Amino acid sequence: MKIAIFGVGYVGLTSAACLINDGHEVIGIDVSASKVAMINAGKSPIFEPGLEELLAKGVAENRLSAFQQIDDKLEDVDIAIVCVGTPSAVDGSHNMGYIAEVSRQIAIASTLLPPRERPLTVMYRSTMRPGSLDLLIAPIFHAQHGGKPDNVELVYNPEFLRESTALKDYYAPPKIVVGTADGQPSATVEALYAGIDAPRFTVGFREAEITKFVDNSFHALKVAFANEIGRICLRESVSAKTVHEIFVSDTKLNISPYYLRPGGAFGGSCLPKDVRALTFLSNETGAETFVLDAIIRSNEAHKRFIFEMATDGLEPGARILLNGLAFKANSDDLRESPFVDLARRILSAGYDLRIWDPQLEPSALTGQNLGYSFAHLPEMTSLLLKDQAALAGMNFAAVVDARGDAKALGLETVKIVPINAIP
Numbered sequence: 001m002k003i004a005i006f007g008v009g010y011v012g013l014t015s016a017a018c019l020i021n022d023g024h025e026v027i028g029i030d031v032s033a034s035k036v037a038m039i040n041a042g043k044s045p046i047f048e049p050g051l052e053e054l055l056a057k058g059v060a061e062n063r064l065s066a067f068q069q070i071d072d073k074l075e076d077v078d079i080a081i082v083c084v085g086t087p088s089a090v091d092g093s094h095n096m097g098y099i100a101e102v103s104r105q106i107a108i109a110s111t112l113l114p115p116r117e118r119p120l121t122v123m124y125r126s127t128m129r130p131g132s133l134d135l136l137i138a139p140i141f142h143a144q145h146g147g148k149p150d151n152v153e154l155v156y157n158p159e160f161l162r163e164s165t166a167l168k169d170y171y172a173p174p175k176i177v178v179g180t181a182d183g184q185p186s187a188t189v190e191a192l193y194a195g196i197d198a199p200r201f202t203v204g205f206r207e208a209e210i211t212k213f214v215d216n217s218f219h220a221l222k223v224a225f226a227n228e229i230g231r232i233c234l235r236e237s238v239s240a241k242t243v244h245e246i247f248v249s250d251t252k253l254n255i256s257p258y259y260l261r262p263g264g265a266f267g268g269s270c271l272p273k274d275v276r277a278l279t280f281l282s283n284e285t286g287a288e289t290f291v292l293d294a295i296i297r298s299n300e301a302h303k304r305f306i307f308e309m310a311t312d313g314l315e316p317g318a319r320i321l322l323n324g325l326a327f328k329a330n331s332d333d334l335r336e337s338p339f340v341d342l343a344r345r346i347l348s349a350g351y352d353l354r355i356w357d358p359q360l361e362p363s364a365l366t367g368q369n370l371g372y373s374f375a376h377l378p379e380m381t382s383l384l385l386k387d388q389a390a391l392a393g394m395n396f397a398a399v400v401d402a403r404g405d406a407k408a409l410g411l412e413t414v415k416i417v418p419i420n421a422i423p
């Protein structure tokens with residue numbers, strides 16, 4: 001393939017080198033005259049293991065050249081890959097100026113293309129917020145073409161390389177995520193990555209665009225969390241190294257997909273209590289753990305969000321069925337259950353609430369469980385329904401589904417609000 005790369009910085013250059021290695025022809029386009037001159041001399045403007053050798057090979061074999069202007073160079077190009085920077089703007093958002101400018105240049109050049117068998121694939125690799133393709137880039141192309149262009153295919157493909165191992169990462173990425181306008185695969189992109197073995201996801205633009213934000217924020221969160229634990233350990237004369245070894249050895253609950261699905265708030269007898277106690281310990285020792293300190297507040301904000309989701313569009317007085325009250329299925333533990341909190345909010349807002357939780361028998365509750373549930377939901381006994389057969393005739397306005405199995409209740413005609421997994 002013939003590939004044009006816009007922006008030959010860390011991402012653009014390392015991609016160029018790997019594409020040359022794969023036998024493709026690459027042209028690099030960059031506003032920086034010095035970068036263009038160095039590349040044409042077979043030199044790399046940045047250091048990355050193995051990079052300069054591949055760039056020199058590309059230049060020597062006439063498969064790599066660099067320019068400052070596009071002119072008519074897109075004529076026989078199969079893919080234009082955009083890797084320009086998206087640095088922080090003063091307000092913290094990404095500065096999208098370079099993306100807008102390079103898109104305008106490509107859009108203008110694409111209006112001058114001779115008729116072609118396949119559309120020019122314009123693939124964005126820069127990190128940018130969800131909606132950038134739909135609300136910024138596509139309109140730039142539409143404006144130049146006087147409508148949706150039929151000779152251009154827009155694609156978003158986030159980059160997961162790490163500097164210093166970028167060439168290795170290109171051939172062994174953690175995943176390949178491709179966003180397209182209709183969520184269907186792009187034949188050109190499939191061909192480009194045919195030789196790479198990695199989990200693949202073809203999704204809509206917005207899911208692909210947010211991937212990198214989510215990944216990088218999670219990586220940053222992990223570092224901040226680990227360091228906060230490290231600070232507490234140090235202040236408490238605990239070996240942070242040993243704690244780390246124990247923590248990462250648990251691939252069942254700690255380093256695993258568990259506790260990562262967007263859905264219900266956390267609750268129960270352990271998580272809120274122990275997070276509060278660790279925060280107390282941290283404050284006492286002066287460890288200043290801002291991430292840990294924010295966890296309970298974040299969970300409270302989520303409970304409010306769930307209440308708004310559950311009652312969205314319902315007038316006070318409407319009859320709501322809450323499917324599940326204990327903090328999880330197959331348990332009758334109500335201590336700090338987020339669903340007890342939700343039930344209280346629904347009642348306080350004036351809705352006609354009923355609860356379905358067949359594992360729960362109020363007269364069997366004892367100890368703290370009994371005290372907590374009646375202190376927070378004194379009406380519990382009268383709200384709990386005991387007969388599944390009677391549910392069908394009760395005319396609910398909505399079922400708030402804390403368990404994810406509300407469909408099995410046989411209330412097909414009722415609106416089901418899933419709160420155990422945000423869709």
Ligand SMILES: NC(=O)c1ccc[n+]([C@@H]2O[C@H](COP(=O)([O-])OP(=O)(O)OC[C@H]3O[C@@H](n4cnc5c(N)ncnc54)[C@H](O)[C@@H]3O)[C@@H](O)[C@H]2O)c1
Pocket residue numbers: 006007008009010011012029030031032035083084085086087098101102125126127128159160161162163
């Ligand atoms: N560096 C990484 O490790 C990494 C990893 C994944 C994703 N990303 C993302 O990829 C994007 C690029 O990152 P980078 O580190 O390669 O940036 P970089 O600053 O090294 O390179 C960007 C290049 O774009 C050029 N440029 C700017 N405007 C241009 C225009 N109108 N036409 C042509 N070239 C233009 C600049 O001269 C520069 O050479 C960013 O959005 C970044 O967040 C970076």
